[in-house]
Amino acid sequence: MVLIVAFSAVIPLMTVVNYSVQDILDFNTRFFVGFDWYRETLNDPRFIDAFWRQIGFSLTVIAIEIPLGIMVAKGIPKASRYTPLILILLALPLLIPWNVVATIWQMFARPDIGLLGVSINALGIDYNYTASPIQAWLTIVAMDVWHWTSLVALLSFAGLSAIPGPFYQAAELDGAGKWQVFRLIELPRLRGVLVIAVLLRLMDSFMIYTEPFVLTGGGPGNATTFLSQYLTTMAVGQFDLGPAAAFSVIYFLFILLFCWLFYTSVISRDET
Amino acid sequence: MAQITLEDVSFRYPGATEDTLYGLDLQIENGEAHALLGASGAGKTTMLNLLSGLLSPTSGRLLFDGNDVSDLPGRERNVAQVFQFPVLYDSLTVAENLAFPLRTRGVATDMIDGQVAYICSELSLGKIRDTKPPSLSLFEKQLLAVGKALVRPDVSLVLLDEPLTAVEPKIKWKLRQTLLKVQKDLGVTMIYVTHDQTEALTFAERVSVLSAGGILQTGTPTEIYQSPANEFIGHFVGSPGMNFLPCSAVPSTTGDRIGFRPEWAALVDEGHVDGTVTRVRVYSTQDSKAHGLVTLMTPHGEVFVRGNAEFETGMKASVRIDRCVTFQGGNRVAEIAHV
Amino acid sequence: MLALANLRLNAGCSEGFSHTFLSGQITVVLGANNAGKTDMCRFITGLSTPARGEILLDGEDVSSMSPQQRSVSLVYQAFVNYPNLTVLENIESPLRAHSAPAAARLTQASDIAAKLQLTELLHRLPHELSGGQQQRVAIARALAKDARVLLLDEPLVNLDFKLREALENELRELLTASNTIVIYTSSDPRDAFTLGDQLLLLDNGRKLQSGSPVDVYRNPNCLRSMELLADPFVNRFLGDGSECAIRPEHVRVDDKDHSQASITFEMQVTAFETSGDESFIHGQVADHDWIARCQGMKEITVGSKLALHVREQDIVRF
Numbered sequence: 001m002v003l004i005v006a007f008s009a010v011i012p013l014m015t016v017v018n019y020s021v022q023d024i025l026d027f028n029t030r031f032f033v034g035f036d037w038y039r040e041t042l043n044d045p046r047f048i049d050a051f052w053r054q055i056g057f058s059l060t061v062i063a064i065e066i067p068l069g070i071m072v073a074k075g076i077p078k079a080s081r082y083t084p085l086i087l088i089l090l091a092l093p094l095l096i097p098w099n100v101v102a103t104i105w106q107m108f109a110r111p112d113i114g115l116l117g118v119s120i121n122a123l124g125i126d127y128n129y130t131a132s133p134i135q136a137w138l139t140i141v142a143m144d145v146w147h148w149t150s151l152v153a154l155l156s157f158a159g160l161s162a163i164p165g166p167f168y169q170a171a172e173l174d175g176a177g178k179w180q181v182f183r184l185i186e187l188p189r190l191r192g193v194l195v196i197a198v199l200l201r202l203m204d205s206f207m208i209y210t211e212p213f214v215l216t217g218g219g220p221g222n223a224t225t226f227l228s229q230y231l232t233t234m235a236v237g238q239f240d241l242g243p244a245a246a247f248s249v250i251y252f253l254f255i256l257l258f259c260w261l262f263y264t265s266v267i268s269r270d271e272t
Numbered sequence: 273m274a275q276i277t278l279e280d281v282s283f284r285y286p287g288a289t290e291d292t293l294y295g296l297d298l299q300i301e302n303g304e305a306h307a308l309l310g311a312s313g314a315g316k317t318t319m320l321n322l323l324s325g326l327l328s329p330t331s332g333r334l335l336f337d338g339n340d341v342s343d344l345p346g347r348e349r350n351v352a353q354v355f356q357f358p359v360l361y362d363s364l365t366v367a368e369n370l371a372f373p374l375r376t377r378g379v380a381t382d383m384i385d386g387q388v389a390y391i392c393s394e395l396s397l398g399k400i401r402d403t404k405p406p407s408l409s410l411f412e413k414q415l416l417a418v419g420k421a422l423v424r425p426d427v428s429l430v431l432l433d434e435p436l437t438a439v440e441p442k443i444k445w446k447l448r449q450t451l452l453k454v455q456k457d458l459g460v461t462m463i464y465v466t467h468d469q470t471e472a473l474t475f476a477e478r479v480s481v482l483s484a485g486g487i488l489q490t491g492t493p494t495e496i497y498q499s500p501a502n503e504f505i506g507h508f509v510g511s512p513g514m515n516f517l518p519c520s521a522v523p524s525t526t527g528d529r530i531g532f533r534p535e536w537a538a539l540v541d542e543g544h545v546d547g548t549v550t551r552v553r554v555y556s557t558q559d560s561k562a563h564g565l566v567t568l569m570t571p572h573g574e575v576f577v578r579g580n581a582e583f584e585t586g587m588k589a590s591v592r593i594d595r596c597v598t599f600q601g602g603n604r605v606a607e608i609a610h611v
Numbered sequence: 612m613l614a615l616a617n618l619r620l621n622a623g624c625s626e627g628f629s630h631t632f633l634s635g636q637i638t639v640v641l642g643a644n645n646a647g648k649t650d651m652c653r654f655i656t657g658l659s660t661p662a663r664g665e666i667l668l669d670g671e672d673v674s675s676m677s678p679q680q681r682s683v684s685l686v687y688q689a690f691v692n693y694p695n696l697t698v699l700e701n702i703e704s705p706l707r708a709h710s711a712p713a714a715a716r717l718t719q720a721s722d723i724a725a726k727l728q729l730t731e732l733l734h735r736l737p738h739e740l741s742g743g744q745q746q747r748v749a750i751a752r753a754l755a756k757d758a759r760v761l762l763l764d765e766p767l768v769n770l771d772f773k774l775r776e777a778l779e780n781e782l783r784e785l786l787t788a789s790n791t792i793v794i795y796t797s798s799d800p801r802d803a804f805t806l807g808d809q810l811l812l813l814d815n816g817r818k819l820q821s822g823s824p825v826d827v828y829r830n831p832n833c834l835r836s837m838e839l840l841a842d843p844f845v846n847r848f849l850g851d852g853s854e855c856a857i858r859p860e861h862v863r864v865d866d867k868d869h870s871q872a873s874i875t876f877e878m879q880v881t882a883f884e885t886s887g888d889e890s891f892i893h894g895q896v897a898d899h900d901w902i903a904r905c906q907g908m909k910e911i912t913v914g915s916k917l918a919l920h921v922r923e924q925d926i927v928r929f
Contacts (some may be wrong), residue, residue, distance in 0.1 A: 052273060165353040172346045173353055174420075175376035184361045312741065312771050440644055441799050445902075449882050449893065467771040474884035476893070496888035497669045510887055511776055535888050535906060549782075554825050556860045559871070560924055562825065564804065578888070586829045587914055 006085050013252075019245035032044035037246035047247070049222065050230040057137075057226060059142045060204040065201060068145065069152025070247060074186075076157050087157070090150045096145075102214030105143040109215075115203065129216065140224055148204070152197045159193035160186060199259060204256055227251060243255050273461050276300040276323070282317055284414050292318045293485045294334070300478075303459040305452070307472035310482030311508070313462060316465045319482070320433055323463065324347050328460060336428050346585035350428040352421035356437040358406045358413035366416055367392070370423050377424075390412075393420045394454055406421045409445050420453065423460060432464045436471060448474060473497065482507050497533075503602045506531040512565070512581040515575045521545050525577035527598040527605045533576035536595040543592035545570045546611075549583045613760055613792045618654065618664030620647040620816035627778045628818035629663050630811055632760075637786055637793040639807030641710045641800065641839055647816040648796040655794070656683045668759060681758040684753040688768055690745035692737040698724070698748050699733040705756035720755060727784055729750045745773040755783070760792045768797075779805050789852070790842035800840045803827075812839050833928055843891075848876070863924035864892070864917065872923040873896045878903070883911045892917065 020038070023031045041047055066164045077087055093101070111117040113127045120127040127140040163185065209228040212218065218225035231251060235244030274366040291317045300306045310316045321327040322334065325346030334515075339346040341349050352373070361369055367388055374384045392398045395415055405413055412468050414435060421430045432451070436444045452475060455462050464475050467580045472479050473493040480490040489501040506514035514531035522530055547570035555564040564581040568572055568589060574589055583589065599603045612634060617627035632638050642648050653659045655666060657678035665674045673681050674755055684705070690702050702720040724730050729748045737745050746766060751788070753761055767775045783806055786793045795806055803810050803824045810827050812819040812835075820827055820836045830836035837856055838845050845856045864877075878894035885891070885908045892903040892911055896919070903919055911917065 163359075166357075166359045169346070170322070170353065170355070170359045172326075173324065173351055174373045175347045176372070177376070180376070184363060188363050442643070442843055445891070448884070452882065452884070467773070469772060470886040473886045493885065493887065497908065508773060511772070513773075533888065542862055551803055554828075555801070556858070557829065557925075558824075558860075561920070 016245045016248050019241050021246075023242050031243070037243045041243055041247050041250060045230060046222070046230060050227050051227055053225065054206060054227045057141070057204060057208070060141055061148070061205050062198060062201050064141070064145050065149045065152050066198065068148045068191070069197065070156045072149065072153040073156035074182075075218055076153075078161055087154065090153055093147050093150050094154075096147075098210040099214050101143065101209040102146050105139070105211075106147075106161060106215050107163050109139050113222075117122065130219060133220055136224050140212050141213065142206065144208070147211070148201060151200065155193045155197045158189055159190045163189050182195055193264075194263075199262060202262065203255055206258070273302050273459055274294060275302045275335075275407060276330040276463070277333075277338075277430055278460060279333040279335065281322065281329045281334060283322060284328060284330045291485060293322070296487055298487060298490060300461060300463065301338075303461055305455050305477045306426040306461075306463050307476035307479045307519070308463060308465045308482055308508070309469055309472040309479055311467055311469070313484075314482045315485040316467075316482055316568045317433070318364070320353075320418075320431055320463075320465050322428065323353050324353050324431055333461065335443050337547065348497045349430060350426060351422070352424065352427050353431040354414070354417050354421050354435045357407070358410065358435045358438070360413060360416060360420070362405050365402050365404055366397055369405070369416060370397075370419055373420060373424050374547075376576050381383065387423050387425060394422075395419050395450060401599055410438055410440070411447065414447060415441055416449065418454070419445075420551060422454060422460060427460060430460050430462045432462060434468075435464075436466075436467050436468075451475065455556070469511070472574075473509070482489050482509065483508075490541040499597060499604060500606050501604050503529070503531060503599050506599075510534075512576045514597075517545060517570075517572050517575070521572065522593055522596065522611060524611070525596070525598050525608065528602075530608075531599060532592070532596040537575075537577050537591050537593045538579055539566060539577050539583070539589040540592045541590060544589035545572065545575070545593075546588065547571075547589045547591045549585050550574070551585060552581050552583050554581050612669055613655070613794075614667040615655075616665045617666065618651070619662045620650045620654075620813075622662050626676050626817075630818060630821060631745075632792045632794060633809070634759075634790045634792050635787065636808040637783070637795055637806050638809040638811055639803045640794060640796040640811045640813060641803050641815035642888055643839070646798075646813040648798075648806055650812060650816070651813070652685060652764050652794070655762060656685050657681050657717075681760075682758040682759040682760065684756040686746075686749050686753045686761075688765045689727060690742060690749055690769070692745060692752070694737055696733050696900050697736060698740070698751075701737070701748055702751045702755050705752060713717055720751075721749045721824075723754050726754075727781070731752045732748060736886050743770050743778065746778070747772060747913065749784045750782070750785075753902060755903045757789075758791070760794065761786065763793070763795045763799070765796055783804065786803045795900065799892070800888075803840065809840070812836050814839070820881070831927060837927060844900075846896070846903075847899055848897060850874075852929070855902075856926060856927045856929070857921050859891070859902045859904035861921060862901070863907070863920045863922075864903060864905050864911075873920045874926075875922070876901075876921065878917045878919050880917055883909075883913055885909065886923070 018038060021034055023033045028169060077083055108116045109129050111121055117127055127135060129135045131243045134147045168181065171185060176184070207228055208226060209232065212224050213229055214225055216224045220231050231247050233249060234240055276294045276299070278298045281293065282291050283293040284291045289588045293445060296319070308316055308319060320325065320599060322329055328343050333340050336349065361372065364372065370388045370391055371384050387565060392401060393477055395418065397416065397419060400408060400412060405416065408416070416433070436447055439447055449469065464472065466472050473496070476494055478490060479496050481488045481496065483504060489496060491507055496505065496509055500509060500514070501517065512534060514533055516529045516531050519525045519527050519530055547568040549566055551567040551571045554562040557563055562581040563579065566577050566581055566583055568577060568591060569593070577591060593611050595609055596611060597607050613632040615628070617629060619627040625870070640648050640651065641903050643806065653663045657676060665672055667673065668682065668833060693704065695747050696704065699720055700796055702724055703716050706716045706719060721730070724733055727750060729751060732740060732744060740748070750766065766832045767778055778921060797800065797803070809821065810824045812827065814835050819839070820832045827836065828840055831840070832854060834845070841858055843859070845858060847854065847856050849855065876896045878892070878896045880892060880894040882893040883886070883890070887908065888906065890905050890907065890909045892905070894917065896903055
């Protein structure tokens with residue numbers, strides 16, 4: 001077990017760290033440059049732009065997917081004949097390969113032949129996601145919400161199903177309204193499940209690559225170029241291994257930082 | 273507080289072939305402490321749910337103070353319930369939990385404060401007023417659940433669904449005592465549902481014994497214990513239940529069988545029925561002598577006698593029955609206080 | 612014979628305890644909720660490893676063996692059965708694990724099922740059964756394993772009153788029939804008398820006392836030992852400068868026999884309850900909470916003063 005982790009994670013990681021502190025011209029010509037690449041990357045304006053775009057994107061999708069997922073979960077009947085069917089239908093978007101998701105949306109949103117594109121244009125709104133940065137953003141966010149809300153919904157449904165009947169009964173006898181039931185009974189008990197959901201969405205959305213790349217190619221211009229795409233361009237397109245490696249390490253540390261911050265804030269609340 | 277009446281109430285779950293409860297007739301007085309005693313599957317939970325409004329009777333009527341509430345939803349019946357485990361709002365403090373049922377009904381703030389203070393002092397919750405449930409012990413949590421059920425001064429009925437289940441055995445009596453005291457102080461109509469006959473007999477002014485969807489007998493604990501209406505109750509109530517012997521074993525009795533409780537008999541040299549001791553369970557000492565339950569195997573089956581336990585398995589002994597109840601066809605015929 | 616040597620139940624214990632369980636006997640392990648009963652069960656089965664200590668079964672050190680290698684079976688509080696196997700298949704499962712031939716398996720399983728009155732339910736699934744029936748299946752499965760040690764961790768606590776009573780009777784006969792070492796944990800002192808040949812008292816991970824239930828009842832070595840066997844609690848008072856205690860059942864309301872030396876107390880009655888064969892009188896005696904337990908259904912008024920008599924020989928002094 002330890003050997004597998006070593007080969008699949010530790011060694012590649014150490015290799016990247018190794019590259020990040022060297023200037024590599026070709027395999028045999030390397031110079032140790034210390035933290036130069038790190039300094040350069042952190043001061044690179046395009047990196048900073050991509051970073052803030054990324055933060056904006058992650059926060060936006062989480063802000064939409066979590067409440068929406070909970071609402072969907074609340075709408076699923078707990079013990080009906082149709083429940084298994086509904087759960088399967090909800091799970092479908094999660095099973096589609098990510099580039100297929102992007103391709104579906106690419107066609108769906110096309111202003112000339114896509115159902116969404118044509119419908120919006122028919123309403124009088126001038127919609128062309130390849131031309132307008134705002135519309136590109138909206139389309140990408142819509143795609144991500146379509147793709148991942150089911151995850152939150154399924155997790156929340158599991159959490160809600162675990163709430164024993166007496167809690168609802170007592171609330172009914174207390175005269176509690178629907179919002180009070182949600183705030184005082186369901187939300188506290190969904191906390192564990194929501195922590196997992198937010199953590200997963202945070203990490204995944206921060207690493208998002210395939211969907212925006214296929215849908216908009218990062219455009220128009222740089223409007224939807226997120227961190228991972230910029231990194232790939234640097235590493236694979238420009239073949240700057242040194243800076244790319246440094247970038248990777250920084251990227252990795254950011255994700256680790258977010259997860260750690262989130263985790264500790266939840267654990268400390270759990271202990272009070 | 274209200275008078276609760278069940279008029280020929282029956283209930284059948286949708287899709288079931290038989291009634292779960294059939295033809296229940298029961299009247300519980302205003303301010304009465306009433307217990308519903310029955311084994312699992314007897315229909316206690318269904319009856320509880322009919323009273324709380326979770327279910328509506330399939331036929332018959334349910335009346336609170338003469339008003340038909342059969343189809344009224346739970347929130348409009350003014351009923352409160354205490355469950356087997358503490359059902360509380362974990363994000364609210366003790367005081368906020370208590371205030372909640374009053375706040376949802378728009379009661380004035382100063383009245384709410386007064387009621388909360390009253391309940392806190394009745395149940396000695398004052399010290400933990402500002403604590404939240406996750407920091408409380410199970411006993412304190414269940415106590416809070418009881419307080420929450422009693423906080424509304426106009427509550428018609430408080431239902432208790434085996435409320436001592438989660439509490440540690442050693443502390444059960446404390447919660448029992450509190451319930452008794454608070455019921456008497458507030459004069460609230462309480463219906464206590466349980467499978468534990470100790471809980472039922474110690475708590476209630478009257479007990480209804482439920483079996484297979486019907487009420488077998490309603491009476492005071494003394495009546496239920498000392499003159500059970502039929503053999504089932506004689507066996508079900510009491511630990512262990514009544515011993516049954518054919519009437520022929522005890523002359524001067526008429527009927528099919530006689531039932532006598534383990535403490536209504538003694539083991540002597542010459543009694544009514546002879547047997548061999550098969551088991552001795554010592555529970556305490558009286559005058560330094562072993563005291564407990566002796567199992568005697570007689571020609572008519574096992575007999576349990578409570579009292580002097582200075583016996584060994586294999587010894588011969590005889591049962592002298594001092595008091596018994598006679599049954600015919602399973603139903604009580606007569607009580608014989610001195611045999 | 613199962614021997615526990617220097618067993619430390621949790622990291623907070625400064626000293627371990629040792630105890631020997633004998634074959635063909637039921638040992639009731641009595642303790643409050645967090646006394647360490649379940650931990651001890653888990654150590655004996657091998658589901659967890661103690662901070663320190665050895666476990667020897669018939670002289671062999673099994674401390675480092677996995678649960679599968681040990682000859683121990685465990686019945687839980689929750690009714691644990693394989694949900695997708697029938698009752699018969701559940702009972703056969705430990706026999707299957709030891710590769711017994713099919714015909715022998717069937718006979719053995721059927722015999723055990725008959726002992727627990729499960730014969731008519733052999734082809735049902737666990738979820739179709741009542742709580743009591745499910746627990747009987749769990750016990751049958753544990754018996755089928757025919758292990759050297761059978762552990763029952765408060766197995767009847769989730770069952771109905773009357774069902775518990777019935778099973779207690781059956782269990783006692785079933786468990787003493789074989790030469791198994793039976794360990795039954797409980798927090799209810801009645802179980803000690805109903806089921807136990809031997810008693811082991813645990814408190815906060817420490818062993819307080821052991822012996823036959825009657826011996827421990829008559830001669831508690833400390834106040835806590837006395838409290839663990841008292842239902843609901845022990846009455847305390849100060850007598851001749853030392854801490855004295857008296858059991859609720861030894862407090863008499865009427866004392867007709869004056870030949871025995873006794874002390875009289877006065878109680879201010881605060882509450883009274885009766886359960887048919889017994890009555891409990893709660894009150895205050897010299898600033899202590901007291902409870903008197905008497906036979907029969909008495910008539911006592913709350914708020915009255917009551918004279919209580921206690922025999923000298925029943926007083927325990929510490």
